[in-house]
Amino acid sequence: xxxxxxxxxxxxxxxxxxxxxxxxxxxxxxxxxxxxxxxxxxxxxxxxxxxxxxxxxxxxxxxxxxxxxxxxxxxxxxxxxxxxxxxxxxxxxxxxxxxxxxxxxxxxxxxxxxxxxxxxxxxxxxxxxxxxxxxxxxxxxxxxxxxxxxxxxxxxxxxxxxxxxxxxxxxxxxxxxxxxxxxxxxxxxxxxxxxxxxxxxxxxxxxxxxxxxxxxxxxxxxxxxxxxxxxxxxxxxxxxxxxxxxxxxxxxxxxxxxxxxxxxxxxxxxxxxxxxxxxxxxxxxxxxxxxxxxxxxxxxxxxxxxxxxxxxxxxxxxxxxxxxxxxxxxxxxxxxxxxxxxxxxxxxxxxxxxxxxxxxxxxxxxxxxxxxxxxxxxxxxxxxxxxxxxxxxxxxxxxxxxxxxxxxxxxxxxxxxxxxxxxxxxxxxxxxxxxx
Numbered sequence: 001x002x003x004x005x006x007x008x009x010x011x012x013x014x015x016x017x018x019x020x021x022x023x024x025x026x027x028x029x030x031x032x033x034x035x036x037x038x039x040x041x042x043x044x045x046x047x048x049x050x051x052x053x054x055x056x057x058x059x060x061x062x063x064x065x066x067x068x069x070x071x072x073x074x075x076x077x078x079x080x081x082x083x084x085x086x087x088x089x090x091x092x093x094x095x096x097x098x099x100x101x102x103x104x105x106x107x108x109x110x111x112x113x114x115x116x117x118x119x120x121x122x123x124x125x126x127x128x129x130x131x132x133x134x135x136x137x138x139x140x141x142x143x144x145x146x147x148x149x150x151x152x153x154x155x156x157x158x159x160x161x162x163x164x165x166x167x168x169x170x171x172x173x174x175x176x177x178x179x180x181x182x183x184x185x186x187x188x189x190x191x192x193x194x195x196x197x198x199x200x201x202x203x204x205x206x207x208x209x210x211x212x213x214x215x216x217x218x219x220x221x222x223x224x225x226x227x228x229x230x231x232x233x234x235x236x237x238x239x240x241x242x243x244x245x246x247x248x249x250x251x252x253x254x255x256x257x258x259x260x261x262x263x264x265x266x267x268x269x270x271x272x273x274x275x276x277x278x279x280x281x282x283x284x285x286x287x288x289x290x291x292x293x294x295x296x297x298x299x300x301x302x303x304x305x306x307x308x309x310x311x312x313x314x315x316x317x318x319x320x321x322x323x324x325x326x327x328x329x330x331x332x333x334x335x336x337x338x339x340x341x342x343x344x345x346x347x348x349x350x351x352x353x354x355x356x357x358x359x360x361x362x363x364x365x366x367x368x369x370x371x372x373x374x375x376x377x378x379x380x381x382x383x384x385x386x387x388x389x390x391x392x393x394x395x396x397x398x399x400x401x402x403x404x405x406x407x408x409x410x411x412x413x414x415x416x417x418x419x420x421x422x423x424x425x426x427x428x429x430x431x432x433x434x435x436x
Contacts, residue, residue, distance in 0.1 A: 056204055057207045059207045059208070063220040068113075078404075080331070080405075086373055087367065088115040090231060092159075094157070099342075106356055107367075110361060113372060121175060137182055144175065149212050168229075168371045169226060174199050178233055229250055229251060229371060232253075235274070246269050253270070254337070254370060256272075257273055279318050290352065291337075311347050313351070325394040330395050336352070384405060
């Protein structure tokens with residue numbers, strides 16, 4: 001991939017998480033499908049192979065309902081919630097490291113669905129960069145660069161396969177501008193509307209923008225319908241972005257900072273933030289993202305090689321502690337963010353893979369995409385969500401789950417797909433921002 005990923009470590013704002021001092025604690029969540037015993041409910045099958053309705057210039061197409069997605073249903077009165085875990089990726093392009101394809105394979109191996117937040121400029125070639133007109137910046141400007149033909153081809157291959165595997169393609173927008181000088185946190189609602197429209201356009205028109213790839217197969221989805229959520233660059237600009245996005249079909253946002261508690265809607269959109277999680281051996285918590293662990297450990301992507309293994313183990317163990325306090329506590333969804341990067345010798349990629357292997361294979365655990373989590377939340381009754389929202393980080397109902405949720409009303413299965421697996425059964429410190 002020709003796109004150059006630049007991280008302005010010196011510009012990282014450390015006060016964001018420091019302001020959350022005293023908010024640490026235990027928490028966890030779960031998600032799952034509540035089909036009748038012995039019977040699985042699934043969403044309609046995808047259209048037969050070859051039944052493709054091209055959209056626009058043929059860069060995208062309607063191919064039927066997304067495959068690999070069972071249907072979300074409501075919890076029954078007194079039923080213990082499943083444990084949801086969301087693994088998500090910012091940028092989501094395939095480059096020479098081949099990390100997109102690698103983790104897509106890992107997801108399939110462990111029956112996990114994930115969210116890939118695509119940066120639109122990863123489908124825009126360098127020689128057409130002037131097509132991008134970013135808010136408050138000159139046309140053709142991007143802080144993460146653009147792509148080349150081969151990088152676009154490889155990214156498209158992974159995007160097709162990821163969607164057909166049941167994963168979600170969200171957006172990380174385009175130029176990844178951070179900070180006070182024209183960064184996304186300074187953009188107006190109208191400027192965000194422009195940025196979102198352009199992010200969609202680069203996905204919907206790659207055949208026009210990359211003539212050498214006209215013979216390539218289309219992406220097998222209608223992006224106007226499939227794009228329902230995002231994470232902003234550096235976790236900045238959430239308020240105005242959501243104000244723009246909720247009028248453009250978005251159902252959730254993952255640009256915030258929060259604790260391991262059950263999520264709620266803000267202005268009609270599910271707020272599914274990154275969460276404060278333990279840093280083993282340290283007296284503070286940090287955000288559940290590889291970048292934040294890296295910043296607190298080394299402050300650079302190329303730290304002391306003798307510490308690489310320790311730092312990776314520290315991140316893995318911190319995420320597993322966060323999982324355990326949710327799984328054995330309030331069952332709040334665990335939200336984890338990552339980048340396809342080999343920072344500090346790739347130790348964080350190892351940590352994430354080991355976390356996936358450990359948690360996604362456990363009983364009553366659902367490793368899902370953000371969209372699938374939103375589907376499940378929307379399928380629940382208001383009384384159920386209100387009760388779950390009373391639980392603090394790591395707090396398990398004293399009287400047990402059956403008594404705790406006994407008064408919630410049952411409901412008919414919802415029509416939204418959610419993958420499933422058989423059921424049974426302290427204040428943060430450091431840089432709580434995302435970088436690409």
